[in-house]
Amino acid sequence: MLTLDLARRSLRNRLLPSILTVLSIAFSVALLVGIENIRNGLRASFTGTISGTDLIVGPQAGSIQLLLYSVFGMGSPTGNISAEAYEHFQNHPAVAWTIPYALGDSHRGYRVIGTTQDFYEHFRYRGGTPLALAQGDRAREARDVVLGSEVAERLEYDLGERIVVTHGMGAPGIMDHDDMPFQVVGILERTGTPVDRALYMTLEGIDAMHEGWEDGVPPAPPSFAPGGEGSAEDDYYAAPPTPPSETDAHDHDHDHQHAEAQTPVGAQDPSDHAHDHGGTQITSFFLGTTSRFEMLSLQREINEYRGEPLMAIAPGIALAEMWRSVGYAEDGLKIVSFFVVIVGLLGMLVSLYTALDARRREMAIFRALGAGPRRIIGLLVVESGFLALMGAVIGVALVYGSILLFQGTVEARFGLLIPIRPLGSLEWLYLGAVVAAGFFLGLIPAAKAYRNTLTDGLSPRS
Amino acid sequence: MTNAEGSDLAPDGARVPAVELRQLRFGYRPGTPVLQIDSLIVPAGETVFLHGPSGSGKTTLLGIIAGVLKADRGEALVLGKDLTRLGGSDRDQLRGERLGYIFQMFNLIPYLSAFDNITLPCRMNPRRMKRLDGSLDSETRALARTLEIESLLDARPGELSVGQQQRVAAARALLGRPELVVADEPTSALDADRREAFLGLLFESCREAGATLLFVSHDRSLEGRFDRALSLPDVNRAPVAA
Ligand SMILES: Nc1ncnc2c1ncn2[C@@H]1O[C@H](COP(=O)(O)OP(=O)(O)O)[C@@H](O)[C@H]1O
Ligand SMILES: [Mg+2]
Numbered sequence: 001m002l003t004l005d006l007a008r009r010s011l012r013n014r015l016l017p018s019i020l021t022v023l024s025i026a027f028s029v030a031l032l033v034g035i036e037n038i039r040n041g042l043r044a045s046f047t048g049t050i051s052g053t054d055l056i057v058g059p060q061a062g063s064i065q066l067l068l069y070s071v072f073g074m075g076s077p078t079g080n081i082s083a084e085a086y087e088h089f090q091n092h093p094a095v096a097w098t099i100p101y102a103l104g105d106s107h108r109g110y111r112v113i114g115t116t117q118d119f120y121e122h123f124r125y126r127g128g129t130p131l132a133l134a135q136g137d138r139a140r141e142a143r144d145v146v147l148g149s150e151v152a153e154r155l156e157y158d159l160g161e162r163i164v165v166t167h168g169m170g171a172p173g174i175m176d177h178d179d180m181p182f183q184v185v186g187i188l189e190r191t192g193t194p195v196d197r198a199l200y201m202t203l204e205g206i207d208a209m210h211e212g213w214e215d216g217v218p219p220a221p222p223s224f225a226p227g228g229e230g231s232a233e234d235d236y237y238a239a240p241p242t243p244p245s246e247t248d249a250h251d252h253d254h255d256h257q258h259a260e261a262q263t264p265v266g267a268q269d270p271s272d273h274a275h276d277h278g279g280t281q282i283t284s285f286f287l288g289t290t291s292r293f294e295m296l297s298l299q300r301e302i303n304e305y306r307g308e309p310l311m312a313i314a315p316g317i318a319l320a321e322m323w324r325s326v327g328y329a330e331d332g333l334k335i336v337s338f339f340v341v342i343v344g345l346l347g348m349l350v351s352l353y354t355a356l357d358a359r360r361r362e363m364a365i366f367r368a369l370g371a372g373p374r375r376i377i378g379l380l381v382v383e384s385g386f387l388a389l390m391g392a393v394i395g396v397a398l399v400y401g402s403i404l405l406f407q408g409t410v411e412a413r414f415g416l417l418i419p420i421r422p423l424g425s426l427e428w429l430y431l432g433a434v435v436a437a438g439f440f441l442g443l444i445p446a447a448k449a450y451r452n453t454l455t456d457g458l459s460p461r462s
Numbered sequence: 463m464t465n466a467e468g469s470d471l472a473p474d475g476a477r478v479p480a481v482e483l484r485q486l487r488f489g490y491r492p493g494t495p496v497l498q499i500d501s502l503i504v505p506a507g508e509t510v511f512l513h514g515p516s517g518s519g520k521t522t523l524l525g526i527i528a529g530v531l532k533a534d535r536g537e538a539l540v541l542g543k544d545l546t547r548l549g550g551s552d553r554d555q556l557r558g559e560r561l562g563y564i565f566q567m568f569n570l571i572p573y574l575s576a577f578d579n580i581t582l583p584c585r586m587n588p589r590r591m592k593r594l595d596g597s598l599d600s601e602t603r604a605l606a607r608t609l610e611i612e613s614l615l616d617a618r619p620g621e622l623s624v625g626q627q628q629r630v631a632a633a634r635a636l637l638g639r640p641e642l643v644v645a646d647e648p649t650s651a652l653d654a655d656r657r658e659a660f661l662g663l664l665f666e667s668c669r670e671a672g673a674t675l676l677f678v679s680h681d682r683s684l685e686g687r688f689d690r691a692l693s694l695p696d697v698n699r700a701p702v703a704a
Contacts, residue, residue, distance in 0.1 A: 013573030369583045370558015372551050
């Protein structure tokens with residue numbers, strides 16, 4: 001077809017400006033699509049911090065607080081859950097599995113979490129991905145510890161490394177459980193979630209470590225043999241900044257005061273440690289239901305549990321709510337996107353318009369040779385539409401190409417997985433606007449060329 | 463000498479003029495007329511020289527004759543058709559099929575070879591293509607030979623001198639045997655020798671094609687070589703803009 005042939009030759013003739021125009025369109029498209037992908041990745045990675053868990057159960061308190069300490073490893077547990085309560089729901093017919101968590105200790109600023117094999121078995125993140133061990137094995141014995149990938153990386157620990165756990169979240173020192181060193185038996189694969197920033201051991205390990213720590217302070221010498229007798233002194237506890245009065249219903253105020261008096265400067269206030277004597281206590285647990293339909297009634301049942309005040313939250317909903325409440329970050333990106341769209345379209349209009357305006361003389365020649373409006377419009381519209389289309393396609397390809405190329409690096413560096421996803425409605429809208437603007441833009445100089453005379457581009461006046 | 467077609471003959475058997483303007487009025491803006499021509503005739507088969515100073519409306523007049531501009535009033539009969547009664551696309555069609563147009567300069571599409579420039583009107587307009595006696599290639603070469611640009615057919619306009627470019631433009635205007643060739647000061651960018659040579663070649667190829675030539679210029683030194691000379695200011699009653 002003559003029009004296409006002419007447009008092709010004309011584009012090739014102005015190869016450099018054409019390429020620049022295409023690139024400027026491509027970059028603005030890439031910027032928008034890129035921002036949209038990052039926005040999406042941020043949300044996906046946030047809401048994918050945990051998946052597959054139907055309910056998170058903790059002592060009654062704020063749901064955000066429960067979510068923060070149990071999922072994000074931030075803040076402190078609000079208290080304990082008794083062994084009876086845990087067992088009650090563990091054996092509930094609507095419950096398929098549970099993962100218990102005992103929080104309260106740390107190692108060089110990283111949280112130490114007591115849990116069971118259920119953790120490795122049932123924990124899921126980001127669309128149902130299970131945990132995997134990069135090296136070694138799960139923690140099975142009381143003295144075993146498994147490291148999250150970031151912990152292993154930052155502290156440069158390998159399998160077999162012996163580590164000491166600190167009571168509370170403070171710096172290593174007087175509050176160390178140095179009577180009971182642990183040995184690294186496994187390192188988890190990177191997840192890009194807070195799982196990477198914690199250490200995992202067995203509940204037995206936590207128990208043994210706290211043997212004699214009922215007061216929240218190191219046992220007086222001679223210290224008890226580590227590993228203990230599996231005594232009735234099993235001691236779970238909740239950790240840091242919550243004042244003891246709010247911490248739980250336990251009656252150890254006098255002990256706490258005593259402990260405070262002993263607290264060394266700079267060390268974590270051990271009085272923050274809530275603890276109890278009496279059965280296996282954990283600070284929270286995750287559960288999966290046998291059937292999704294049971295979830296709501298189970299949640300209500302937990303919230304109304306008479307044994308002790310408990311609460312259950314659905315993490316999916318809670319995470320989505322939380323994301324919305326911190327959504328100004330996303331709104332910020334949206335505003336940036338909006339300006340990218342405006343600037344991108346304007347830049348495209350300018351570069352296409354100057355390219356077309358420079359060809360008025362050419363259009364006057366076509367007119368003189370008998371070209372009708374359809375030919376003139378065809379020539380200009382095909383060209384500017386083609387440039388816009390190329391820009392859009394290259395821009396999108398640029399984004400998906402770089403996601404493919406750098407997905408791994410970004411995930412490793414920032415723990416942010418940017419998934420390959422189909423274009424969203426905003427992106428389609430923008431692409432449509434770019435291509436439509438490209439086509440329509442050709443109409444303006446075409447109309448001008450058609451209206452103007454044969455003097456066009458020859459005479460000094462326009 | 464021209465084997466006129468039936469359509470070119472008036473009912474009384476006389477040949478219809480190539481151009482006939484009657485009571486023509488045209489202005490780019492209302493209230494400032496550029497052209498007021500009561501009568502102007504370009505007889506078919508002749509070479510006509512139309513002169514007038516710069517700004518006197520020569521290009522405007524050619525625009526009306528070529529059907530790019532539309533007269534406000536009056537009649538503009540070109541090759542027997544009243545352009546004032548034709549729609550835009552009919553005027554485009556008439557121009558593409560039966561007219562040749564040569565600009566003062568910058569006649570050529572820069573990204574097309576001389577050959578592609580010359581054949582462009584025929585390729586854009588199937589009816590003009592049909593007017594060729596032989597193949598597009600052979601006709602183009604024959605015309606190029608007459609205009610002495612046969613060896614330049616593969617060159618791009620940027621590789622040609624101004625004189626060569628004007629001859630390529632002439633070849634393009636003439637390919638497809640147009641009945642009327644309109645030239646808007648095509649020699650003004652050429653020096654005196656080239657001007658004479660170009661004019662000679664243009665006359666020769668117009669004669670071969672049997673085309674009427676309407677040639678406008680402000681330079682009256684060329685006047686003597688034409689069959690007929692007209693002065694635009696003499697026929698145009700519109701006040702000349704400063
Ligand atoms: N496209 C245009 N728009 C408005 N006025 C024009 C245009 N082209 C020419 N004119 C005016 O029309 C008059 C005749 O111009 P033109 O036909 O170019 O004269 P010439 O070709 O004899 O130099 C001039 O006064 C000029 O300013
Ligand atoms: Mg002029």
